[in-house]
Amino acid sequence: MNGKNEKKKSMMSGWDWAFVICNTTFLVLFCVVTLYPILNTLAVSFNDGLDAVKGGIHLIPRKFSLRAYDAVIHKQGLQQGAIVTVARTVIGTLLALVANALLAFVVSRRRFLFRSSLSFFWVVTMYASGGMIPGLILMKNLHLTNTFLVYIIPGLVSAFNVLVLRTYMESLPDSYEESAQLDGAGYMRIFVSIISPLCKPVYATVALFVAVGHWNSWFDAMLYNRNRTELTTLQYELQKYLNSVMQTQGNTSSSGKTSSSSQVTPVTVRAAASIVTMLPIIMLYPFLQRYFVTGLTIGGVKE
């Protein structure tokens, strides 16, 4: 009996070891698969253009060159796109954060008379949407097409973000609000100087969600503002560039022909442009990790 048990135990620890080794190997492979394409893009971006066309570059540039970055930085469209993208990310994120937080504050007040009906009004918007064309016609009728504001106003309030914020605000104790009210503070005072400072983590989460959305967006630039090149965005410029590269690669056999004299080829420029657009987010997200993990968990589980 005793021996049998012991045998079982040692067998299990053997299996345990096998599991740990397999699991570790698998997770390491997972990280390699995740990182390799990005590191490879990085290596290609620092490589000489003509040399890169031959392929076979892995993690280290074979013939180092900064020409591709030089070309990217001096590309007219990308420059303009970067300015617009930074502007919309900063302005859009700030305004959206205020707009979403204020609505969340209202619907999280327990004594608010229309609390549940206002929540319902916004939850509906998560599931029923007019679609691409009614949206486009609305923007046209509101004279928002071909303006910068079309990037900011239509997406200002998002029911999902409001839900995340509301859940967090509801978890705060009522006593803060009550004691402030006894001191004669109005709702706006309570929102600005009592609730908001307590909501920093969830504000950071929502700000990250919104900012990433702004930084990566291109479809609204194409749909609403394609006639105004000065309102282009970084990702839309990248998309147009990649598209044109694909066209030329399809039509002519040599992809290096466009600018062989300047030693810059679409392969390296594409890589460099990708790196430039992803850099700010890659540098930012690890520091906000703690916030978005809790934010997503709260919002998701509750919802």
Add this chain to the structure above:
Amino acid sequence: MSLMNPSAPALKEKTTKAEIKRQSVLLIIAALYVVYGIIFYYLPLVGWLMAFQTYTLKGGIFGSEWVGLKWFKFLFTDDTFVRIIRNTLAMGVINLVATTVTAIGFAILLSEVKNIWGKKLVQTISYLPHFLSWIVVTSIVHEAFSTEGMINELLVNLHILKTPISFFSHTQYFWPIVAISNVWKETGWNAIIYLATITSIDPSLYEAAAMDGAGRWQKIKHITFPGLRSTIIILLIMNIGNVINAGFEVQYLLGNGLLQSVSQTIDIYVLKYGVGKMNYSLGTAAGVFKTFVSMTLIFLFNFIAKKTGDERLF
């Protein structure tokens, strides 16, 4: 009693009035949000009327000719559109299944890691692709699957292939490539919620199971899986409606002329015929159909979840 009765409603009315006055700020703010919501979310729903008209910019919604179900009839007798529905649903289902299974698998494997630093590192790396735009991701995917790309290089080196395949000229590879792109981008991100659920499972359950001699696999099977069940079902209901939305950007950015028969989705159709050719009514009809399917799927799955006694959305 008779003395107290009349005073009760009066008092209530008084408090309500006082309450309204006290809440006036909240009420004004709420009203502004309702106006905003009506304009940007509810007004476009009125635009659905366009699907039953031959919409002209000049006539507008109230001055255009009514044509009944003409555009819907046109869509469902159009072989292209029927094929597009097939593409959309097929890719939607494949993506949903692939991303759900990989996220759950990844979450379970990661939750078994005891080393805190290792776990944190893997997690941080796993979120990275989520933050990249589809433009960048599809560009990377394009490079990776090109004839000189890393996938062909790997397959040739492992002697799985003799010569490189041109993945983007054969229709049969497109759906798997879209699924792989989605899995690569979202596995780590989607796993966040499953990991949180696993962490919230009562540790004493695992201890009790260990006392009874349960191995790792048995613990996963009998404790972790049942613990994840309600989260999985809620997320499936939430995402099932997206099966018909799944994929506009990836297909739009990865597709090419050779792949049209498998790559086009409803949204691409709307963009091409509705926006591109200015046939707003046809595009809206396709969009209305999409929302209809997505709502039906959500309610259907919610209903099934209710019947089987599971957690449900509403």
